[in-house]
Amino acid sequence: MVGVVICAHGGLSGELLSTLKFITGGAGTASAVALDHNVDVPKAREMVKKAIIDADHGNGVLVATDLYGGSPSNICISLQGDLKIEIITGVNLPILIKAVSLQKTSDLKTMAAKLKEYGRENIHLASDFLKESDAKGKSED
Amino acid sequence: MQKAKVKIKSKLGIHARTAFAFAEKGCLFKSDISVSSDGRKVDGKEVLDILSLAIMPGASILIETSGPDEVEALCSLTGFLRSDNAD
Numbered sequence: 368m369v370g371v372v373i374c375a376h377g378g379l380s381g382e383l384l385s386t387l388k389f390i391t392g393g394a395g396t397a398s399a400v401a402l403d404h405n406v407d408v409p410k411a412r413e414m415v416k417k418a419i420i421d422a423d424h425g426n427g428v429l430v431a432t433d434l435y436g437g438s439p440s441n442i443c444i445s446l447q448g449d450l451k452i453e454i455i456t457g458v459n460l461p462i463l464i465k466a467v468s469l470q471k472t473s474d475l476k477t478m479a480a481k482l483k484e485y486g487r488e489n490i491h492l493a494s495d496f497l498k499e500s501d502a503k504g505k506s507e508d
Numbered sequence: 509m510q511k512a513k514v515k516i517k518s519k520l521g522i523h524a525r526t527a528f529a530f531a532e533k534g535c536l537f538k539s540d541i542s543v544s545s546d547g548r549k550v551d552g553k554e555v556l557d558i559l560s561l562a563i564m565p566g567a568s569i570l571i572e573t574s575g576p577d578e579v580e581a582l583c584s585l586t587g588f589l590r591s592d593n594a595d
Binding site for chain 2: 485496
């Protein structure tokens with residue numbers, strides 16, 4: 368199984384994890400690391416490293432961060448040489464829900480590539496759906 | 509191919525938890541599974557595709573299964589949606 372760790376600013380990672388568990392009914396395995404805005408970087412690096420090591424059951428860990436270029440991402444990137452990880456930035460719930468579905472059956476690299484596409488594909492403008500259903504309604508009139 | 513219409517009785521329609529549980533159940537079967545609502549058909553094994561249908565309380569949806577275990581799949585999924593677990 369591929370491990371999943373959410374790493375983000377402030378309380379975001381904990382809230383994402385809590386919502387993910389609510390939606391999935393606790394299926395899958397994921398953990399969260401919260402990085403305070405004023406956290407000491409070496410200390411934060413150790414926290415993140417420990418979370419990743421704890422989550423790794425031999426098949427590597429998918430680390431989901433909130434913002435490319437932000438401290439959580441930068442800290443994770445600095446660990447890339449030491450640990451078997453793939454880092455996906457711009458985490459959203461679609462990515463996490465899909466990660467839980469894939470973590471038992473997919474390998475780390477394939478999973479990361481799929482999640483990147485999935486996260487992007489599942490950002491919608493609700494008005495596009497409304498236009499679609501309006502157009503359909505008119506064509507049926 | 510097997511198909512069945514199901515009326516959604518949950519007061520919240522098919523929301524995220526229900527969609528996840530439905531898709532997870534669907535993935536246990538080899539058959540292809542689709543869900544249709546309001547003229548749109550999506551993959552019944554993809555939670556966010558199901559959510560994109562925005563299925564409201566009282567809506568009728570069509571579930572279609574096709575493959576070696578299509579009967580069992582249809583039975584399991586319709587049973588789930590008609591149960592209290594889908595609330």
